[in-house]
Amino acid sequence: MINKYLMIHNEIATKIEAGDYTTNSLLPSEHELKEQYGTSRETIRKALNLLAQNGYIQKIRGKGSVVIKNSKLDFPVSGLVSFHELAEKMKEKPRTIVQKFSLEKPNEYIRQQLNVKAKDAVWHVNRIREINGERIILDKDYLNKSIVPHLTKEICEHSIFHYLENELNLVISFAKKEIVVEEPTDEDKELLDLEGFHSIVIIKNYVYLEDASLFQYTESRHRPDKFRFVDFARRNQT
Amino acid sequence: MINKYLMIHNEIATKIEAGDYTTNSLLPSEHELKEQYGTSRETIRKALNLLAQNGYIQKIRGKGSVVIKNSKLDFPVSGLVSFHELAEKMKEKPRTIVQKFSLEKPNEYIRQQLNVKAKDAVWHVNRIREINGERIILDKDYLNKSIVPHLTKEICEHSIFHYLENELNLVISFAKKEIVVEEPTDEDKELLDLEGFHSIVIIKNYVYLEDASLFQYTESRHRPDKFRFVDFARRNQT
DNA sequence: GAGTGGTCTAGACCACACA
């Protein structure tokens, strides 16, 4: 924990989740918090704005900051969610099977998605996600080899994301996500336990680095009954 | 335009869209911009952070702010999108049919969603959205009558949203959105042209006012082939 | 070492809600 405002944010968030600040009540005023934490008001404001962005509070001019997080249904804020985080929340036993692991020349579709040339090599990884013995999700990852020169099957079994951030020190900065629903392909039918479902929810994820270069394209193909996406949209965000 | 930082944000955004600042080039430094606009650095930083949030630039510590908006594919930032905005983008002829318009005692499901009591009255509006002669979307709206005392069929045919914001002066502050996929109900089959599709994409929308009170619940039920959701997620937002 | 963005401060004035 390095930043003061992050520390304050986390402390208040924890209190809200613990119920120390109850839903619909008001937080102490910015002036009071400033005294409590022995800091400046702008720093408190940074912390509170983060809390607002994350759906914990709602700031109302002239009144105060209302606690809105209802801890029972935990608003998972939309964003980059890895399979591991997801599985942890579901309290179910996840298992990952690396079905495909190869270095390929990209076909036209992937060239378009990843914005690479035909001669560039691309890692292609298929991972099947099993929850409680059912094959629910098929993740198809494509990574630009010029940015990720080395990759192993073992890394894919654990977490590609973790490897990129902690071993390669790549800083993932933002992602564009697109959700569509399609008919299952033959591959879907073969690799997943579709149980008579006639559609597949596809989350297309375009991941960018800090220097705004596109380096990973992922298709996460979900069985529709186990799919749920939550988005928390705020108007007029400062 | 009231705020200095909003003015600066809009000015720079316009320049980026006009190509005055080209993609992948650097913006002037915060120090330079501070001089240019005759303001303080924190104000410049607010404007730049907004630009970053809106996908115009990417700030890199030690280097500067890179312009990343590629004007060709306009990153539609996720948020509250009304049917009218959507239809406008699609350049197709939309038509709205108000299939149901009534004031009801809420059933248990709606009571739960809208967080109201059994005795409270709730507006229930069903609207069918037709695009190019095909019935694609079924919007089921439920509005708390204690917040929206008056409503007419004519308003629903036009835009409920517009009425609430401009006539009632309600300020919509944030919304929680949930996306799931289910089997079509009999009502879906009757009211939509499903054409053999075996699933329905449901967007559940919980709309809150400025004082954090929940006043509208909407289920937007889409035929899967015409559904597309885009989300633009940023990590480590300050 | 020079230049960049990130954090933090102590103060000011304003717009708004509420009594």
Next chain:
DNA sequence: GTGTGGTCTAGACCACTCC
């Protein structure tokens, strides 16, 4: 009027990139 959050300032120090 009092208290709240929203904006803005002028300055400071730090972490990072690049040469």
